[in-house]
Amino acid sequence: MQRRKSPRSVAGAAVLALVASGALAACGGSSSAAGTPTLTWYINPDGGGSDPTKGGQAQIALECTKAAQGRYRINFQQLPNSASDQRTQLLRRLAAGDSNMDLMSVDPAFNTEFAAAGYYAPVPQKMVKQFTQDRVQSSIDASKYKGKLISVPFWANTQVLWYRKSVAKQAGLDMTKPVTWDQLIAAAQKSKTDIGVQAALYEGYSVWINALIEGAGGHIVKNPNATYESIQLGLDSAAGKAAAAVIAKVAKTGTGGPAVGSSQETQSLNLFQGKKTSGFLVNWPYVYAALKSAKVPWLDDVGWTMYPRTVDGKPSTPPFGGIEIAVGKDSNHPDLAYDAASCITNEEHQVLYMVSTGNPASRKQAFSDPKVTKAFPGGLAALIRDSLDKAATRPLSPYWGDMSTALQQRFSPPDAVGPNTPAAAQKFILDVLNGKALL
Amino acid sequence: MTSVVENAKETPARKKPKAVLSDRARSERALGWRLAGPAFFVMLFVTLWPIGDAIWLSLFNYRLTDPAGRKFVWFQNYVTALSDPLFWQTFVTTFAIVIFTLIFELIFGFAIALVMNKIVVPRKTLRTIVLIPYAIITVVSAFSWRYAAEIDTGFFNHWLNWITVGGFPLDYNWFGGRWSSLFIISMSEIWKTTPFMSLLLLAGLAQVDSSMEEAAQVDGATWWQRLYKVVLPNMKAALMVAVLFRTLDAIRIYDNPYVMTGGANETMSLSMLVSNETITRVEIGMGSALSVILFIIVLIVAAIFVRGFKVDLTGGNK
Numbered sequence: 067m068q069r070r071k072s073p074r075s076v077a078g079a080a081v082l083a084l085v086a087s088g089a090l091a092a093c094g095g096s097s098s099a100a101g102t103p104t105l106t107w108y109i110n111p112d113g114g115g116s117d118p119t120k121g122g123q124a125q126i127a128l129e130c131t132k133a134a135q136g137r138y139r140i141n142f143q144q145l146p147n148s149a150s151d152q153r154t155q156l157l158r159r160l161a162a163g164d165s166n167m168d169l170m171s172v173d174p175a176f177n178t179e180f181a182a183a184g185y186y187a188p189v190p191q192k193m194v195k196q197f198t199q200d201r202v203q204s205s206i207d208a209s210k211y212k213g214k215l216i217s218v219p220f221w222a223n224t225q226v227l228w229y230r231k232s233v234a235k236q237a238g239l240d241m242t243k244p245v246t247w248d249q250l251i252a253a254a255q256k257s258k259t260d261i262g263v264q265a266a267l268y269e270g271y272s273v274w275i276n277a278l279i280e281g282a283g284g285h286i287v288k289n290p291n292a293t294y295e296s297i298q299l300g301l302d303s304a305a306g307k308a309a310a311a312v313i314a315k316v317a318k319t320g321t322g323g324p325a326v327g328s329s330q331e332t333q334s335l336n337l338f339q340g341k342k343t344s345g346f347l348v349n350w351p352y353v354y355a356a357l358k359s360a361k362v363p364w365l366d367d368v369g370w371t372m373y374p375r376t377v378d379g380k381p382s383t384p385p386f387g388g389i390e391i392a393v394g395k396d397s398n399h400p401d402l403a404y405d406a407a408s409c410i411t412n413e414e415h416q417v418l419y420m421v422s423t424g425n426p427a428s429r430k431q432a433f434s435d436p437k438v439t440k441a442f443p444g445g446l447a448a449l450i451r452d453s454l455d456k457a458a459t460r461p462l463s464p465y466w467g468d469m470s471t472a473l474q475q476r477f478s479p480p481d482a483v484g485p486n487t488p489a490a491a492q493k494f495i496l497d498v499l500n501g502k503a504l505l
Numbered sequence: 506m507t508s509v510v511e512n513a514k515e516t517p518a519r520k521k522p523k524a525v526l527s528d529r530a531r532s533e534r535a536l537g538w539r540l541a542g543p544a545f546f547v548m549l550f551v552t553l554w555p556i557g558d559a560i561w562l563s564l565f566n567y568r569l570t571d572p573a574g575r576k577f578v579w580f581q582n583y584v585t586a587l588s589d590p591l592f593w594q595t596f597v598t599t600f601a602i603v604i605f606t607l608i609f610e611l612i613f614g615f616a617i618a619l620v621m622n623k624i625v626v627p628r629k630t631l632r633t634i635v636l637i638p639y640a641i642i643t644v645v646s647a648f649s650w651r652y653a654a655e656i657d658t659g660f661f662n663h664w665l666n667w668i669t670v671g672g673f674p675l676d677y678n679w680f681g682g683r684w685s686s687l688f689i690i691s692m693s694e695i696w697k698t699t700p701f702m703s704l705l706l707l708a709g710l711a712q713v714d715s716s717m718e719e720a721a722q723v724d725g726a727t728w729w730q731r732l733y734k735v736v737l738p739n740m741k742a743a744l745m746v747a748v749l750f751r752t753l754d755a756i757r758i759y760d761n762p763y764v765m766t767g768g769a770n771e772t773m774s775l776s777m778l779v780s781n782e783t784i785t786r787v788e789i790g791m792g793s794a795l796s797v798i799l800f801i802i803v804l805i806v807a808a809i810f811v812r813g814f815k816v817d818l819t820g821g822n823k
Contacts, residue, residue: 154785161569161787183570267769293574464571468786501566501582501791504591504782 103399105406107142107169110152110389113423116144121422123171123410130409138402140169149173149269153467160185160394167394168403169410172217174208174459175269175466177390178290181216182464187393187400189215196408202454204386205428211462212291216392218407219428221419223387224373224453225277228338228347231369233257244382246375247278247312250346254321259345262334263316265326265480272460272470273385274348275477278309280383280458281376286469287461294465294499299492301473306488308376310477317480327479348373350387351450354442355424370446372453383458388428426450465499472498472505556800563794569787582794592795594771595778598762601687602774603755606694610751613695614702621703622710632704639700647764650693654679654765683771690761690772698754702747709743710736749810753803775799 107127114122127140134140145152153176159167160180172180180186189197197218198206205219227245234241237253254261264270279286284305288298300306316322323329323337331349335356338347344364347353357365373384391410393403409415416427417435424441432438433451442450460466476491477483497503526534563582567575586592621631638646652658656676665673679685713736721731737744759776766772768781779799783792 150785157570157787179570183572185570294568294571295574501578501788502585504586504589504778504791505786 102136102139103402104139104141105168105397105399105403106166107140107406107410108145108156108167108171109142110145110149110171110173111147112425116142121418123419125422126410126415126419129415130406133409134406138399138406140406145171149175156180160396163396164394165396165398168397168399169406170392170394171220171389172392174386174388174390174462175470177208177217177392178211178462179464179467180392181211185395186216187395187397187403189218189393190401190404193404193408197411200413200430201428202430202451202457204454204457204459205388205390208386208388208459208462209390217390218392218404218411220389220391220411221416221425222428222454222457223350223426224450224457225273225348225350225385226370226449226453227372227374228262228349228353229369229371230259230344230346230364231367232364233259233345234369241369241371244372244375246378248315248378250374251315251319251321254345255319257345258342259321260323260337260340260343261316261321261345262329262337262347262349263322263326264330264334264349265313265317265322265478266328266330266333267474267478268330269470269474270330271474271477273387275309275313275473276460277373277383277385277458278312278376279305281373281380282308283377283380284309285461286473287463287466290461290463292463297463297465297496297499299495301492301495302489305376306492307485310483310485310487312376313477313480314483317483322480327481351426351442351446352424354446370444370449372449372456381456383456384453386454386457386459388425426454428454468498468505469495475505559793559796562789563791563797565790567788567790569789578790582791583798586791586794586798591773592778592798595773595775598683598687598772599756599758599775602691602694602758603752605687605691606698606755607748607751609691609695610699610702611748613699614747615706617699617703618706618710621707635700635703637700638697641697643697643760644764646697647693647761650689650696650761651680651765654689680766681770686762686766686770686772690758690765693761693765694755694758698751702751705743705747705750706740709740709747712743713739745810745814749807752806752810756799756803756806775802 107123109123109127112122114120114124116124118124118128124142127142131138131140145155152173156167156170156172157176157180160183194215197209197215201219202222204224205222206215209215209217209219227250229241231241234253237257239245239249239253250261264274276286279301282305284303285300288300289296292298317326323334323343325333329337334347334349335353337343338345338349338353339357339360339362354368354370357368362368373382375382391407393400393407397403411428413427413429413431413435416429416432417437419425420427420432421437421441427433427438430451433447439447441447461469463469472495473491476494477487494503498505564577564579565575566578566581617635621628621635624631654661656662656678659679661679662673662675662677665677666675677685679689717735717739718731721735726734757776758774759780762768762772762774763777768774768777773781775795776799779792779795782788782795786792
C-alpha cells in the first residue's frame with residue numbers, strides 16, 4: 067500500500083521544526099543584532115525575585131544597563147533556590163564551556179571549587195584595588211584563592227546572637243560582655259527557654275561547626291590550597307573536641323529545641339518566636355526584618371550582640387556567608403562583564419540591596435549610610451559590620467563541598483556527637499576525598 | 506509486529522547452519538543489511554561508545570572540577586564501591602522495592618488482564634481508563650503520592666484513622682522511617698506500572714486458544730485447574746517477558762524516591778547513588794564505576810531470566 071503523508075505527520079514535523087528553531091534561537095549568541103552586547107547574569111533568588119522594582123539583583127541589572135549607556139545590556143537568569151542546585155546548574159554550564167556565563171552570583175561554599183577548576187576569567191589587574199577597597203575582610207578572604215582575587219565581593223552575611231533582654235536578665239546573664247556557649251546553655255536551662263541553632267543535615271550545620279572550631283582557634287582544613295592527596299585536616303584536635311562538646315551539650319540538654327536535628331534557619335527562628343521557647347538564637351541579620359514583618363509584640367525586647375565564644379577568653383569568629391560575583395572564562399565579553407560587576411557592587415547599589423533585601427553589604431561605608439542605619443537600627447548595622455570583619459570563612463578548599471557533606475553526616479544526629487566524633491569525621495572526609503569511601 | 510513474524514520464520518533456518526543460501530535468500534539478507542545496517546551502526550555508536558568510555562573512566566580517580574588531580578587507579582573504585590556499606594544499603598533498598606512491587610504488580614496486573622479479557626462491551630474505554638496511571642509522568646505521580654502521604658497535606662492518615670476508628674495516629678510520619686518510606690514509594694510504583702503489566706499480560710492471555718480452555722472445561726477442570734494447567738503454561742512467554750521488563754525497569758528506579766525522600770532515611774536507590782556521585786559530586790571516576798556495576802547487575806538479572814527461565818524475547822508464538 068502506498069502511504070501518503072497524513073496531515074497529522076506533516077503537522078508533527080512542522081511542530082518539531084518550530085521547536086528546534088526556537089531552541090536554537092534560545093541558544094544563540096550573546097550579541098544582539100543592534101550591536102549592544104548582552105551580558106547574562108545568573109542570579110540567586112533574593113527578596114526582589116525577578117521584579118526590577120523591588121531592589122533585588124533584578125533591579126540592579128536594570129540600573130546598570132541604563133548606566134552603561136549602550137555599552138552593554140544585562141539580562142538576568144534566576145538560579146534554583148537551594149545552593150546545591152545552584153552549584154549543579156552553574157557547574158554543568160561552566161564545564162560545557164557555555165559562552166553565556168558572563169556574570170554569576172556565586173555562593174562562597176563553591177566559589178573556590180569553580181576557581182580551582184579554571185572556570186573563571188581572571189580579574190583584570192587594574193581592577194583588583196577597586197574590588198577590594200573598603201570591603202570587610204571576610205568578603206575579601208572568601209574571594210581569594212591561592213592569594214589571588216578570583217571574584218568580586220558582592221554582599222556579605224554573618225550570624226549574630228539574638229536574645230530576649232528579659233530572658234537574659236532573668237537568667238542573670240550580662241550581655242554587655244562577650245558570652246560563651248556554656249554560659250548561654252546555662253542561661254537557657256535556668257530560664258527554661260531554647261537556643262535556636264542550625265543542626266539539620268545541610269550546609270547550615272557545617273556553618274555552625276566551622277564557626278565553633280574557628281572560635282576555639284582551630285581550622286577544619288590546615289592547608290586549603292593542597293590537593294586531595296596532601297590535604298591536612300584539623301578536626302581531630304582540641305578545637306575540634308571543644309566544638310563537639312558544645313554541640314553535644316546543646317543537643318543533650320535539650321536547649322536546642324525538641325527537633326534540633328532537623329533545625330534549619332526557619333525552624334530556629336520559629337523557636338525564637340515561640341511563646342515558651344523564645345530565649346536565644348544564632349542566625350543571620352534577616353531575623354530583624356522577619357520579626358518586624360511578623361509584628362511580634364516584643365520587638366523592643368530583642369537584643370543582639372556578637373556571636374558566642376566557643377572557649378572562654380578567646381574572641382569568637384562568627385560565620386561568614388554572602389554572594390560573590392564571578393565572570394565565566396568562556397564569556398565573550400569578560401572586560402564588559404567586569405565593568406558590569408563594578409557597577410553592580412558600587413556603594414549606591416550596596417546600600418539599595420542591603421535596605422531592600424536585608425542582605426548586608428560588603429562595603430564598610432554602606433553601614434554608615436542613613437538608609438542602612440534606619441533599616442538596621444540600634445547599632446545593629448555597626449554590629450554586623452564588626453562581625454563581618456571578624457568572621458571566618460568556611461575552608462577555602464576546592465573540596466569543601468564533599469567535606470561539608472561528610473562533616474554533616476558524621477555530626478548527625480547532634481545528640482550522638484561525642485569526643486570521638488571529630489576524629490571519626492576527619493578519617494571519613496579523607497577517605498571520601500581519596501576515593502576510598504562513598505558519600 | 507512484522508519483525509516478530511520474520512524472526513519466527515528465520516529461527517528454523519538458523520538451526521541448520523551449513524545450508525547453502527539460495528540467491529533469493531542472499532539478496533534478501535543483503536537488502537536486510539542495507540535497510541537495518543545504518544540504524545545498527547548508529548546504535549553501536551550511541552551505546553557501545555559511551556559504555557566503553559564509562560568503563561575507561563571508571564579506572565580513574567577523576568573529579569570534573571579537579572582535572573589536574575586525575576589519577577589512574579585501576580580497579581580501586583570498584584573495590585571501594587563494593588566494600589562500602591552505603592553501596593549495599595542502596596542495593597538492599599533497590600531490590601526490596603523491585604521484589605515487593607513486582608509481586609503486587611503481577612497479581613493486580615493479572616487480575617486486571619483477566620477482567621479486560623472477559624469483558625466485551627466497553628472494551629476500549631476500559632483499556633484507556635486502566636492506562637491512565639501509566640500515562641502520568643512519574644515525577645507528577647510521585648509528588649501526588651508524597652502530598653497524599655504527608656502529615657499536613659495528606660489524606661492517607663485521615664482515611665486510615667477513620668477505618669481503624671481512631672486507632673491510626675493522624676500525625677504518623679510516613680517519610681520518617683526507612684520501611685514506611687519504601688512502602689509509600691512502592692505503592693506509587695505499583696499504582697503507576699500495574700497498567701503496563703496488565704497490558705502485556707492481556708496480550709499473553711489473548712494468545713491462549715479458547716478451544717483448549719473449553720476442552721478442559723468439558724473434561725471437568727475447575728477454574729483454578731484451568732488457570733494453572735491451561736492458561737498460565739500457554740502464556741508463559743508473555744508472562745516472563747512482562748516480568749523481565751518490569752524487573753529491569755524497577756532496578757533503575759530513581760524519580761519516586763528522589764521526589765519523596767531525596768534519599769533520606771536510607772531510601773537511596775542505586776540510580777540515585779550513581780547520580781549523586783556523577784552529577785552532584787562530579788566524581789566522574791567513581792560515578793562511572795557505579796554505573797558499570799549497575800549495568801552488570803542488570804545484565805546478570807537479564808541472564809538469569811533468559812537462561813534460567815528460558816525467556817524467548819524474539820517470539821511469543823511458537
